[in-house]
Amino acid sequence: MxxxxxxxxxxxxxxxxxxxxxxxxxxxxxxxxxxxxxxxxxxxxxxxxxxxxxxxxxxxxxxxxxxxxxxxxxxxxxxxxxxxxxxxxKDGNSDGNIFSTKDSAALRYMHLNKICYANFSFAISYLIVLLMIYDFNLANIGFLTQGLWKMTGKLFWLAFFFELPFVLLRAAPVVLSLLMGIVYAVWGNKAKKIYSNMMVDE
Structure with missing residues (x-):
């Protein structure tokens, strides 16, 4: 499963x-x-x-x-x-702890925080590079067929569906890198907060 x-x-x-x-x-x-x-x-x-x-x-x-x-x-x-x-x-259902101290248990959250922030930096850097390729103009990611939105009927739908896969290919990396940047920032902040709370409670 x-x-x-x-x-x-x-x-x-x-x-x-x-x-x-x-x-x-x-x-x-x-x-x-x-x-x-x-x-x-x-x-x-x-x-x-x-x-x-x-x-x-x-x-x-x-x-x-x-x-x-x-x-x-x-x-x-x-x-x-x-x-x-x-x-x-190893001894079956023992509920002991793998960490000998609270500091060592908390340290894994700091590891996670650093990894998340590193991935966040990579995702945002990649996003900036993509936007530079498109001259920071989101219109360059969308439909580029001249006069597409003035077309009507069968001609419009043929042009629309012909270009749609290329639009998705251009947009997907931008959207995914933005979403991943947000996700890693949230995870990193949550890990840092848990680490701080564990150290305060000590």
């Missing part, structure tokens, strides 16, 4: 995965586009834990997994570049 979900709060994500396990669905994979892949089995009471890390080398990633394995945690899913790393306790 596959489900689409997006979380900026790791505690909410862990709660969601635990509820899925109680319903007999266990995390198999988490894709970069927010899709959770589940395998169906006998329902269990599990306690997932999520960390947020990115690694420079595969060796660093393997050392990271080995460190948690030695501490009693089974690495369920995560890759060198996937950011989110998913763990379950």
């Amino acid at each position: 596959r489900k689409f979900k997006v979380f900026a709060d790791f505690n909410e994500e862990e709660t969601y995965l635990n509820e899925m396990a109680r319903n007999g669905y266990f995390l198999k994979k988490h894709s970069a586009f927010g899709f959770y892949h589940f395998a169906e089995n006998i329902p269990e009471e599990l306690h997932y834990h999520v960390d947020c890390r990115k690694f420079k080398t595969q060796a660093d990633f393997e050392d990271y997994k080995a460190l948690f394995e030695d501490a009693g945690w089974r690495h369920v899913y995560g890759t060198k570049n996937s950011l989110n790393q998913y763990f379950l306790p």
